[in-house]
Amino acid sequence: MHSIYKRTTAALAMSVALVVPAYAELTGELRIFLDTSNPAPRATMEAMIDRFAEQHPGLEIETTVIDREAYKTQIRNFLTADTPDVATWYAANRMKPYVEAGLFEDVSDLWAEPEIAENLASTKGAMTIDGKQWGVPYTYYQWGVYYRKDIFDELGLSEPTTWEEELANCQKIVDSGRACYTIGTKFLWTAGGWFDYLNMRTNGFDFHQQLANGEVSWEDDRVKQTFANWKQLIDMGAFIDNHQTYSWQEALPFMVNGEAAAYLMGNFAVAPLREAGLSDDQLDFYQFVAINPDVELAEDAPTDTFHIPSNASNKEAAREFLRFVVSADEQTEINNGSNLGQLPVNAKSSVDNDKFLNQGFEMLSSNSPGGVAQFWDRDAPAEMAKVSMEGFQEFMVKPDNADKILAKLERARQRIYDN
Amino acid sequence: MSAVDTPEQESWFHRNQQRIAPWLFLAPGLLFFMVYVIIPVFQSFNLSLYEWDGLGSAEYVGFRNYEDLYWEWVDRDAFFVSLKNNLIWLILYLAAIPAGLFIALFLNQTVWGIRLYKSLFFFPFVISQVVVGLVFTWFYDPTFGLLNEFLGVFGIEPLNVLGDERFVTYGIIFAGLWPQTAYCMILYLTGLNAVDPEQIEAGRLDGAKGARMLWHIILPQLRPATFIAFVVTIIGALRSFDLISIMTQGGPFGSSRVLAYYMFEVALSEYGFRMGYGAAIAVILFLIMLCFIAYFLWSMYREERGH
Numbered sequence: 001m002h003s004i005y006k007r008t009t010a011a012l013a014m015s016v017a018l019v020v021p022a023y024a025e026l027t028g029e030l031r032i033f034l035d036t037s038n039p040a041p042r043a044t045m046e047a048m049i050d051r052f053a054e055q056h057p058g059l060e061i062e063t064t065v066i067d068r069e070a071y072k073t074q075i076r077n078f079l080t081a082d083t084p085d086v087a088t089w090y091a092a093n094r095m096k097p098y099v100e101a102g103l104f105e106d107v108s109d110l111w112a113e114p115e116i117a118e119n120l121a122s123t124k125g126a127m128t129i130d131g132k133q134w135g136v137p138y139t140y141y142q143w144g145v146y147y148r149k150d151i152f153d154e155l156g157l158s159e160p161t162t163w164e165e166e167l168a169n170c171q172k173i174v175d176s177g178r179a180c181y182t183i184g185t186k187f188l189w190t191a192g193g194w195f196d197y198l199n200m201r202t203n204g205f206d207f208h209q210q211l212a213n214g215e216v217s218w219e220d221d222r223v224k225q226t227f228a229n230w231k232q233l234i235d236m237g238a239f240i241d242n243h244q245t246y247s248w249q250e251a252l253p254f255m256v257n258g259e260a261a262a263y264l265m266g267n268f269a270v271a272p273l274r275e276a277g278l279s280d281d282q283l284d285f286y287q288f289v290a291i292n293p294d295v296e297l298a299e300d301a302p303t304d305t306f307h308i309p310s311n312a313s314n315k316e317a318a319r320e321f322l323r324f325v326v327s328a329d330e331q332t333e334i335n336n337g338s339n340l341g342q343l344p345v346n347a348k349s350s351v352d353n354d355k356f357l358n359q360g361f362e363m364l365s366s367n368s369p370g371g372v373a374q375f376w377d378r379d380a381p382a383e384m385a386k387v388s389m390e391g392f393q394e395f396m397v398k399p400d401n402a403d404k405i406l407a408k409l410e411r412a413r414q415r416i417y418d419n
Numbered sequence: 420m421s422a423v424d425t426p427e428q429e430s431w432f433h434r435n436q437q438r439i440a441p442w443l444f445l446a447p448g449l450l451f452f453m454v455y456v457i458i459p460v461f462q463s464f465n466l467s468l469y470e471w472d473g474l475g476s477a478e479y480v481g482f483r484n485y486e487d488l489y490w491e492w493v494d495r496d497a498f499f500v501s502l503k504n505n506l507i508w509l510i511l512y513l514a515a516i517p518a519g520l521f522i523a524l525f526l527n528q529t530v531w532g533i534r535l536y537k538s539l540f541f542f543p544f545v546i547s548q549v550v551v552g553l554v555f556t557w558f559y560d561p562t563f564g565l566l567n568e569f570l571g572v573f574g575i576e577p578l579n580v581l582g583d584e585r586f587v588t589y590g591i592i593f594a595g596l597w598p599q600t601a602y603c604m605i606l607y608l609t610g611l612n613a614v615d616p617e618q619i620e621a622g623r624l625d626g627a628k629g630a631r632m633l634w635h636i637i638l639p640q641l642r643p644a645t646f647i648a649f650v651v652t653i654i655g656a657l658r659s660f661d662l663i664s665i666m667t668q669g670g671p672f673g674s675s676r677v678l679a680y681y682m683f684e685v686a687l688s689e690y691g692f693r694m695g696y697g698a699a700i701a702v703i704l705f706l707i708m709l710c711f712i713a714y715f716l717w718s719m720y721r722e723e724r725g726h
Contacts, residue, residue, distance in 0.1 A: 101474040242561040244671040245582040386690035394672035
């Protein structure tokens with residue numbers, strides 16, 4: 001069924017291309033480097049590139065898939081030597097070193113085209129540095145609280161919306177002998193997610209970004225308030241023990257076995273939870289609760305992106321490929337449940353009929369007035385992200401060290417942003 | 420007597436053959452040693468005076484990187500922790516030498532199947548450090564690890580060895596001792612083969628046995644093995660990297676870092692790319708190693724001259 005469907009869409013795309021021969025015939029070689037090395041995303045990307053190739057038979061496309069982790073270091077080499085025409089990467093501060101070194105092509109011209117300007121407005125901010133756009137997004141996903149609905153039902157709890165409800169819920173869960181949240185902080189970034197939400201809810205999106213940009217002291221009272229809120233949860237035993245020894249995957253069984261009731265995570269956690277045997281009746285999602293009623297809700301929604309390296313040789317074809325990737329139909333196709341299972345970046349695309357994708361899409365499009373953050377380790381400079389996430393981990397293990405940790409982060413801030 | 424007349428006609432190469440030949444044989448080795456070891460050492464020194472993210476242009480900052488390291492030392496920050504852990508590694512890792520000697524003495528007997536026992540004891544050195552790290556990570560696991568199951572039998576509270584900044588370094592060193600002991604054991608086993616039986620006989624006639632025999636007769640003959648075991652253990656302790664990377668990634672909150680891992684983290688990991696700073700750490704590590712290397716070279720030189 002699936003392959004027939006794919007073939008029909010391909011044929012459809014072909015016929016559209018035949019009917020509307022608006023594009024000049026592209027020739028030459030197009031080299032694409034991908035970091036989508038996991039089996040499902042890899043197949044999705046390769047199928048998408050095949051569809052692009054069918055539209056442009058004159059183009060010789062060469063695709064290279066590199067292991068996702070290895071890609072993070074290899075990109076430094078291939079942007080300067082033996083450069084591809086298109087490469088994947090991440091939005092916001094994560095692309096800044098390459099933008100500043102002049103290694104990414106300015107694609108503001110693409111963003112000026114009405115097709116993109118109108119439909120991709122929501123992610124424009126994440127792609128903008130110095131008032132110019134440096135790439136296009138191809139997928140993003142929501143963060144939020146994934147919880148065990150059956151446990152909530154058993155304890156007579158409902159989805160909380162305020163901090164008081166959250167604390168009351170958590171107290172009941174703890175009293176029932178479970179932890180409220182599972183988390184694995186061995187690789188640090190999961191603690192960054194908690195900090196993102198607690199700080200954005202306590203002090204708002206703008207303050208959070210100022211902190212990421214090094215404009216506010218870590219010893220500011222507002223930051224201390226964020227940590228005080230966090231401490232409330234830690235002190236009541238909301239998090240599983242020994243989280244500093246686990247990766248995020250190793251923390252999943254606690255939720256599957258019912259030893260923890262919820263997980264603050266990105267939407268990518270749904271697939272392994274389902275595979276582990278949790279049905280959609282057992283698993284549900286809610287938006288992270290409001291803490292300070294005076295600040296607008298803001299969300300984390302990390303965006304993955306395509307860029308054209310400055311040293312690319314076939315920039316014309318590369319631009320065409322970027323247009324193709326963000327087109328409404330392609331966005332619908334590659335982000336559906338049987339492919340990436342994430343959210344399309346094009347406003348005209350349709351979201352796949354998946355419970356979590358629908359909730360996430362609605363949350364991000366209508367209930368995130370404060371703004372959309374990328375994630376702590378993409379918004380803050382790499383060095384600050386590393387030091388601070390280590391501090392968050394230490395804080396989650398030893399909440400009484402808060403002042404010492406914040407003093408250390410403040411010292412790091414003065415050194416890092418000074419340069 | 421024509422041979423006396425010809426020397427002037429011999430080519431320069433022929434005349435100097437004796438002196439040139441050794442250099443020719445050494446040339447490939449020297450060339451690669453220069454390109455891959457000596458020159459990079461000086462490049463690192465040079466790089467440590469710059470601030471460079473690996474992409475843009477490098478900015479000369481003088482001794483700023485070393486100054487930052489000094490302040491990290493003063494603040495008891497990452498650099499201090501790394502250096503302290505390096506010291507703990509250096510001292511505790513030496514335990515592999517007596518442990519290896521003990522096992523070697525124990526295995527140095529002729530009973531049926533001793534080869535099998537020997538290879539079983541040598542096994543941990545053969546398997547990859549990555550596997551050793553994984554095995555010990557599971558062993559220490561706070562919820563289902565063997566260690567805590569074992570402690571539970573005696574009613575002792577579960578211990579999160581790799582999640583507690585007080586125990587983590589010792590936990591990793593213990594894992595590292597497993598293969599290192601096997602290595603020292605093999606060195607001593609070969610050394611024991613070369614022990615002169617006549618000296619043992621003579622010692623026995625003079626009434627030596629047990630510890631006195633070991634200390635006065637066996638150990639002096641094992642000196643070459645001890646020396647090599649010492650060298651490989653010190654070097655192994657200073658470049659302890661794989662186990663830390665596999666077991667904790669330097670965590671929890673950076674308390675199990677050593678200099679080698681810190682250098683990698685700062686210069687090459689996902690959040691790193693401060694090449695100059697990494698180079699400065701590498702220089703410090705090099706200077707520490709240099710003390711030992713100088714000592715080893717000196718004692719080898721003395722040995723050579725003695726013969």
